[in-house]
Structures are given as structure tokens and as C-alpha cells.
Amino acid sequence: MKKQNLTIVGAGSTYTIGMMMSLVAEKEVFPLKSITFYDTDAKRQEPVAKATEVLLRDKYPELEEFCYTTDKKEAYQGADFVFVQIRTGGLKMRELDEKIPLSNGVVGQETCGPGGFAYGMRSIKDMIEIINDVRKYAPDAWVLNYTNPAAIVAEALKREFPEDKKILNICDMPAAIMVSYAKILGCEIFDLVPEYFGLNHFGWFTKISDKQGNDLTDKIKNSILNQGFIPKDAEILNDPSWIQTFKQVEVMLRDFPQYLPNTYLQYYLYPSKMVEKEDIENTRARQVINGREKRVQKLAKSLISANSTEGHELEADIHGRYMVRVAASIAYNNKETYIVIVPNNGIISNLPKDAMVEVPAQLTNEGPKAFSVGEIPRFQKGLIEGQLAYEQLTVDAYFENSYQLALEALTLNRTIVDAPLARKILDDLIEANKDYFPVLK
Template sequence: MKRQNLVVVGGGSTYTIGMIMSLVAEKEQFPLKSITFYDTNAERQEKIAKATEIILREKYPELDSFHYTTDKEEALSNADFVFVQIRTGGLAMREQDEQIPLRYEAVGQETCGPGGMAYGLRSIGDMIELVNDIRTYSPDAWILNYTNPAAIVAEALRREFPADKKLLNICDMPAAIMVSYAGILGKDVFDLVPEYFGLNHFGWFTKILDKEGNDHTNTIKRAITEDGFIPEDAEIANDPSWIHTFKQVERMVTDFPEYLPNTYLQYYLYPSQMVEKEDPSTTRARQVINGREKRVHTLADQIIEDGTTENVELEVDIHGRYMIRVAASMAYNNGDIFIVMVENNGTIANLPDDVMVEVPAMITNRGPKPFAVGHISTFYKGLIEGQLAYEKLVVDAFYENSYEKALQALTLNRTVVDAPRARQILDDMIEANKDYWPALHASKQVVTNQ
């Protein structure tokens, strides 16, 4: 089994240590020759990288080399796989993304609604540049992109790189939900076979089978409505915000019992309730800054100070395991089935071919082979078409530097709806992002002065 050369872009991420522990846990399925971290923030990356050196020395002695750098050519040359997890603007801009909509009683969330639009408009340019850089230095590498908001990023990359068959956008949220399904059933998450359709952060499980073909969907629905639903993945299990989010699944299944929902649908189905529970001074971004970021940096500091992992508790989470299992299926042509984002091309029969849908696919060394979903009914089609129009308009706004397209996008989005409110939010977001969107900022001035 060939050992792979892996590059992790966004080496300073708070998810990186969990990713490393997942690579350790999965080293028999996805053996590595080298790991390289690449990040544009040297200080942020260094702390995570120094802790990682110690983890790998103790837990992955088979690895030939590990290093970290801010030099793109050094990092990206001779890669077999590149895992991408970047956040343009960092958590500081995420906090703006969440606070601004809340001023106008609209959902403030990093990937949904106005926050997702802002994050997406910042991410697209950096992702295009990064993919071009990877293709310059490692033209045959597999690129697995985790960067959010994945739906908007995937649409932009589809337009920019239509012929690139080794670029795959994925999200771990369906898998994190399935970890809880597995807990209900007393099974391992990778023993479950999902049937699913939708867009990223906007989809539904139609069935949950096991590898023997047994259908457990009704058992899961009954358990959710009778016993409640809790997050069980290590990264989110004790997080109050995620506990509340999983609690909302009970309501969604009660209101719309046909399918099992992605947790993010709460923002689109119950936007007023989502606004009511939020405090602009303690948004989710602030909770992450004071919670996961602080916890991970404290963990890294202790590992570095001790020179060992003996005094800390390190956990494997689905964020890393999911990406690694997908990569292994690509590398070794395993044909495993995972939920990923692909160009539709008839997969969902009554949606356009040129949209990025999220569906189960067999993962091979020739890329994902999606399973046909067929026609979807009016309720789901209507919701999806509105969200698709929003996503496409956001990407149009990026390429055209169009204030009008951005305003249309926000007005369409179910978390906003009201046109005057959409304009207020957009104007504030353009001002907050003027260093990231100078052309859109200029476009706004033109519109204002007309």
C-alpha cells in the first residue's frame, strides 16, 4: 500500500490536532510518508505545529517527515493529497458575520444567511488562488476541501475549475449527525449506509441502512421524538450550543416527519426562534474564541511545555476521520460510500444539471460516483431552489462585483426575506469587509450615489 504525502492547508486551525489524532487512528487505512502544514499565519501555525511534532514522535514513528512552513512552493510541491481548512478573516470576521445580522433581527450564523454570504465572498478568492497554486506545484494531487461555506465555495470552484476531476468539496456535518444515529443503534458510524439529498447544510436523510441492508430509519425517528437527540462526536458532545442544535432536530422531525433533517435546517425553518435565542455580545464566534480556541491552545501549550502527550487527553473526532476515510477510498479505490458534493448532472432528476448537490457517492480513484436520487417532491424542491438561487447570486456578486446581485441574494434567503432589512445588513457587511471586498465596496458607493 503506497504511503501518501499529505499537506494540511490551514495548519494553525483549532481542528488540526484532532485531524492529526485521526490520522494516527487511521494510519492502517491511510498510511502516510510525510505531513506538511501550510498556513499564512506563522505564529498561529507554529504553536499547533510544535505540539504536533511531539504527538507524531510518540504516536506515528512510522512517518518519514513532518514540517511546517508559510512558503507555498515548499509546502505544496510533490503532494499526493491536500486537505484544505482555511478561514479568511479568522474568527474576528466570523464575529462580525454573526453580529451584524442580529442587529436587524436576522439569523447571525457563520455559514447560513448573511453570515454565510459574507464568509463566502471572503473565501472564494483565496480558494481560487490556492487551487491554482496547488495545480502549479502538484498538478495530480487530490484536493479535499473542507472550507466553509462549502456550498458557495463549491459553486465558485465549479465555475473556475470545470475540468478538475481531482477536486472534491466535502462536509463532516452529515457524518457528525450519523455519529449520533450510530449511538442510538449501538453501531459504529462507518457501519451505516445513508440515503441523503440536498445542498450543503441544507439536506435530508431519507433512509439509514446498515451494511447488511437493514433499514433503521423509523427506529431513529422514534428515538429522536421519544428520547431526544444529542451530539455524540467528541468535538461537540459537551458544547451547549451544539446540544441545543441537536435538540432542535426533535422539533423538525415532529413538524416534518417524512425525512431526517440536517441540523442546519433549523436556521431556515425557524429563523425567528434562532434570532430570539442569540445574544450579539456572546455569538457563536465568541463562544469558540473563549471555548474551543482557548482549549486547543492551552492543550498545545501543555504538550510543548511537557515535551510529551502523557499528561493530556487527546481525542479522535469525526472531522478528521471523515476526510481521511474519503481520502483513503480515493487513494486505494476502496469504493466506500460517503456523502459528498458533486455536480448534479441528473442525480436529482428535477434539479438543473449544473448545481452542486450533496448526495451519497461511491468514492473511487477516478473520483466520486454519485447514486441517483430521482425526483424530489414539491416541498423539498421549493426550499432547495430558493437556496440554490441565493448561492448562485452570491457567486455572481463575487465575479461581477455586483451590489445588486448581493442584495438579491440576501432578499431571497429564508433567514432574511425582507428587502429593506437585506439592504441594511448588506450595507453594514460591505463596510465591515471593505478590506476584503474593495470592488464591492466601490460598487455600493456607485449605487448609493445614483
């Protein structure tokens, strides 16, 4: 089994150490020759990288090389896989993404509604630059992107690189939900076979089976309705915000019992309720700054100081394990099924062919081979078409530098649906993002 050379872009992320533990946990599945960290912020990357040196020495001694850099050529040359996890503007801009909508009485969330619009408009330029740099130094590398908002990023990359078949956009949220399904069923997530359709952060599980073909969907539904639903992934299981989010699945399932919903649908189906429960002075971004950010910084410092992993709580999470399994299926032609984002091209027959949809696909060394979904019901179709139009108009606005298209996008979004309010929020976002947005005329 060939050992791979992996580059992590955005390596200063608070998720990186968890990703490293996922690579350790899955090293028999996805063996590595080298790992390279790349980040434009050297100060942020360095402590994570130095802590990783300790972790890899103790947990992955067979790894031949580890380095970290801010040099693009050094980062990408020789890479077989590039994992991308950037956050343009950092948590400072994420907090504004959440506060500005909330100050206008609408959902304040990093990937949904106007917050997602702003994050997407910031992300596109950097993502395009990253792909161009990768292709300059590693023309045959696979790029696995999990930068949010994945739907908008995927749409933009499809337009900018229409012939590049080695870019795959992925979200770990369906997998994080499936971890909780697996706990209900008393099995492992990778024992489950999902049937799913939608857009990123906007979809439904239609069926969950085991590998023997037994339909487990009703068992999951009954458990959620009778016993509630809580997160089980290590990264979020003790997080109060995520606990509330998973509880809302029961409400969605009672109101719309046909399919098992993605947790993010709460923002579109119950926008008023989502606004009521938020505190503008303690947004999700602020909770991350005061919580996971400080926790990871403390962990990194402790690993460096101790020069040992002994006595430290280090866990792989589904965020990392899912990415690694996806990469392994591509690298070794395992033909395993994962939920990924791909061009529709008739997969969902009553949605536009050019939509970037999130569906199960068999992952091969030639890329994803998505399974046909067929026609979807009118309710889900109507919701998806509105969300798709918003996402595509957002990307139109970016490429055409169009204020009008941006206004149309936000007016369509279900978290707003009011033109004067959409204009007010757009103007506020433009002012806050003047160092990041293209000039919208």
C-alpha cells in the same frame, strides 16, 4: 499499500490537532509518508506545529517526515493529497458575520444567512489562489476542501476550474449527525449506509440502513421523538450550543416527519426562534474564542512544555476521521460510500443540472460516482431551489462585482426575505468587509 504525502492548508486551525489524532487512528487505512503544514499566519501555525511534532513522535513514529512552512512551493511540491481548512478573516470576522445580522434582527450564523454570504465572499478569492498554487506545484494532487461555506465555495470552484476533476468539496456535518444515529443503534458510524439529498447544510436523510440492507430509519426516528437527540461526536458532545442544535432536530422531525433533517435546517425553518435564542454579546464565535480556541492553545502549550503526550486528552473526531476515510477510498480505490458535494447532472432529476448537490457517492481513484436520487418532493424541492438561487447569485455577485446581484441573493435568503432589510444588512457587511470583499458596484 503506497504511503501518501499529505499537506494541511490552514494548519493553524483549532481543528488541526484533532485531525492529527484522526490520522493516527486511521493510519492503517490511510498510511502516510509525510505531513506538511501550510499557513499564511506563521505565528498562529507555529504552536500547533510544535505540539504536533510531539504528538507524531509519540503516536506516529513510522511517519518519515513532518514539516511546517509559509512557503507555497515547499508546502505543495510532491503532495498526493491537500486538505484545505482555511478561515479568511479569522474568528474576528466570523464574530462580525454573526453580530451584524443579529443587530438587524436576523439569524447570525457563520454559514447560514447573511453571515454565510459574507464568509463566502471572503473565501472565494483565497480558495481560487490555493487551487492555482497547488496545480502549479502538485498538478496531480487531490484537493479535499472542507472550507466553509462549502456550498458557495464549491459553486465558485466549479466555475473557475470546470475541468479539474481532482477537487472534492466535503462537509462533516452529515457524518457528525450519523455518529449520533450510530449511538442510538449501538454500532459504529462506518457500519451505516446513508441515503441523503440536498445542498450543503441544507439536506435530509431519507433512509439509514446497515451494511446488510436492514432499514433502520424508523428506529432512529422513534428514538429521537421519544428520547430526544444529542450530539455524540467528541468535538461537540459537551458544547451547550450544539446540544441545543441537536435538540431542535426533534422539533423539525415532529413538524416535517417525512425525512431526518440536517441540523442546519433549523436556521431556515425557524429563523425567528434562532434569533431569539442568540445573545449578540456572546455569539457562537465569541464562545469559540473563549472556549475551543483557548482550550487548544492551552493543549498545544502543554504538549510542547511536557515534550510528551502522556497525561493529555487527545481524541480523534469525526471531522478528521471522515476526511481521512474519504481520502483513503480515493487513494486506494476502495469504492466506499460517503456523502460529498458534486455537480448534479441529473442525480436529483427535478433540480437544475448545474446545481452543486450533497449526496452519497462511491469514491474511487477516478473520483466520486454519485448514486441517483431521482425526483424529490415539492416541499424540499421548493426550499432547495430558493437556497440554490441565493448561493448562485452570491457567486455571480463575486465574479461580476455586482451590488445588485448581492442584494438579490440576500433578499432571496429565507433568513431575511425583506428587500429593505437585505439592503441594510448588505451595506453593513460591505463596510465591515472592505478589506476582503471585491468592490461591488
